[in-house]
Amino acid sequence: MITLKVKIDKTLDTITRDEIKLFETEAVLQQKKVYDRSGAGNDFLGWVNLPSQITEELLTDIEQTAQKIRKQSKVVVVVGIGGSNLGARAVIDALSSNFHLMEYSRGEHPLVVYAGHTISEDYTHELLEFLNDKDYSIIVISKSGTTTEPAIAFRLLKNHLENKFGDQEAKERIYAITDASRGALKTLATEKSYKSYVIPDDVGGRYSVLTPVGLLPVAVAGFDIRKLVEGARNMEQHLKSTPDLFNNPAALYAVVRNILYRKGKTTEIMASYLPNMMFITEWWKQLYGESEGKDTKGIFPAGVNFTTDLHSMGQYIQEGLRNIFETVVRIEKTRHKVEIPTDKDDLDGLNFLAGKRLSYVNKMAEEGTMLAHVDGGVPNIEVILPEISEQTLGELIYFFEMGCAISGYILEVNPFDQPGVEAYKKNMFALLEKPGFEKQTAELKKRIS
Numbered sequence: 001m002i003t004l005k006v007k008i009d010k011t012l013d014t015i016t017r018d019e020i021k022l023f024e025t026e027a028v029l030q031q032k033k034v035y036d037r038s039g040a041g042n043d044f045l046g047w048v049n050l051p052s053q054i055t056e057e058l059l060t061d062i063e064q065t066a067q068k069i070r071k072q073s074k075v076v077v078v079v080g081i082g083g084s085n086l087g088a089r090a091v092i093d094a095l096s097s098n099f100h101l102m103e104y105s106r107g108e109h110p111l112v113v114y115a116g117h118t119i120s121e122d123y124t125h126e127l128l129e130f131l132n133d134k135d136y137s138i139i140v141i142s143k144s145g146t147t148t149e150p151a152i153a154f155r156l157l158k159n160h161l162e163n164k165f166g167d168q169e170a171k172e173r174i175y176a177i178t179d180a181s182r183g184a185l186k187t188l189a190t191e192k193s194y195k196s197y198v199i200p201d202d203v204g205g206r207y208s209v210l211t212p213v214g215l216l217p218v219a220v221a222g223f224d225i226r227k228l229v230e231g232a233r234n235m236e237q238h239l240k241s242t243p244d245l246f247n248n249p250a251a252l253y254a255v256v257r258n259i260l261y262r263k264g265k266t267t268e269i270m271a272s273y274l275p276n277m278m279f280i281t282e283w284w285k286q287l288y289g290e291s292e293g294k295d296t297k298g299i300f301p302a303g304v305n306f307t308t309d310l311h312s313m314g315q316y317i318q319e320g321l322r323n324i325f326e327t328v329v330r331i332e333k334t335r336h337k338v339e340i341p342t343d344k345d346d347l348d349g350l351n352f353l354a355g356k357r358l359s360y361v362n363k364m365a366e367e368g369t370m371l372a373h374v375d376g377g378v379p380n381i382e383v384i385l386p387e388i389s390e391q392t393l394g395e396l397i398y399f400f401e402m403g404c405a406i407s408g409y410i411l412e413v414n415p416f417d418q419p420g421v422e423a424y425k426k427n428m429f430a431l432l433e434k435p436g437f438e439k440q441t442a443e444l445k446k447r448i449s
């Protein structure tokens with residue numbers, strides 16, 4: 001049984017049910033290509049059966065390692081970028097208190113901090129300074145094992161850890177997640193005997209959150225990875241056994257966004273009303289942007305956090321260029337209750353809200369905003385979860401992954417490669433005078449002088 005629902009009523013000013021129905025055969029065909037592995041990028045479909053095929057042995061191993069790390073350390077640095085960072089961060093942020101420091105200072109959970117997703121000197125300096133007096137461990141994640149940003153961060157952190165604890169203990173505090181046989185990180189992990197996990201060959205970075213890439217950091221942060229996998233498994237089974245478009249949320253989402261795109265809605269804004277969902281949006285942006293933005297096509301994925309961004313982006317969304325649709329991730333139940341108190345003087349004029357919960361006010365903001373945006377020509381797709389939990393996030397992750405695969409195939413792109421990411425890397429290496437890039441170095445230096 002799945003709990004996630006997709007509602008499309010608020011797109012029906014722009015598209016019709018008949019138009020959606022016309023896509024039924026197409027949607028079935030594209031799903032079939034995913035399941036029988038006959039579409040583009042079919043050597044990267046390992047994520048499709050991941051939830052149902054993950055072994056008890058692997059889950060237990062990850063849980064035991066997570067326990068060890070939790071005993072060993074008060075702070076855990078997760079090193080990685082893109083798909084090797086965003087999935088874990090999205091799940092951890094969504095499930096954690098908005099003030100992680102509270103749980104950390106009470107000794108309930110280690111503090112998870114991130115590195116390798118930036119080359120900012122100030123960020124790195126300040127992180128190392130913060131770690132000086134901390135008892136910490138490192139989880140380093142890189143599928144290729146050669147990505148520059150995490151490689152630099154890991155070199156600095158490894159050095160810091162070895163100076164602090166000595167080489168032997170540092171080895172016990174470093175955990176590597178990488179390819180089974182290739183890449184510098186694999187070589188380093190083997191040489192130094194770090195406890196390691198493998199990212200399967202046929203799972204690309206942005207589809208890897210349900211491998212050790214996401215599961216180990218999430219378990220270290222204190223969350224139940226079995227429930228996360230169970231939620232994803234429920235979604236996997238539901239989608240596989242329900243090709244019917246209107247009951248298959250991933251296919252429906254893929255179809256509706258593609259019809260909107262063909263009608264000129266080339267930007268999709270994911271909106272959520274809870275600040276701890278911000279990294280879910282970041283993860284989604286990477287998943288869809290990197291999967292679909294190619295061959296001069298693709299919906300541009302953007303993100304907002306409401307009501308905060310109604311005071312910055314709200315004007316544009318309401319009245320700017322009409323090439324936008326929104327996907328609103330709605331969470332029905334909050335974790336906590338906060339009631340607005342009565343004030344005897346009522347100088348702020350808020351007594352009309354006395355006794356009402358903040359979640360009620362937020363929900364009315366959500367309903368009111370959706371209606372205003374729809375009236376302003378911005379169709380809204382709703383993705384509804386009953387609450388934020390490991391289980392519902394597992395459903396959400398798998399739903400978006402499958403939606404992305406189907407959508408990419410409808411768009412006629414390969415949703416599993418990212419050839420465009422290489423362009424900046426080549427220029428950066430040339431400008432950094434990496435051996436082998438001599439010709440490009442000379443050309444580029446002329447252009448920036």
Ligand code: PA5
Nearest residue numbers: 082083084142143144147205206
């Ligand atoms: O989705 C992807 O493939 C990318 O975003 C990668 O995850 C990112 O570039 C990091 O790569 P790696 O894990 O090889 O360091």
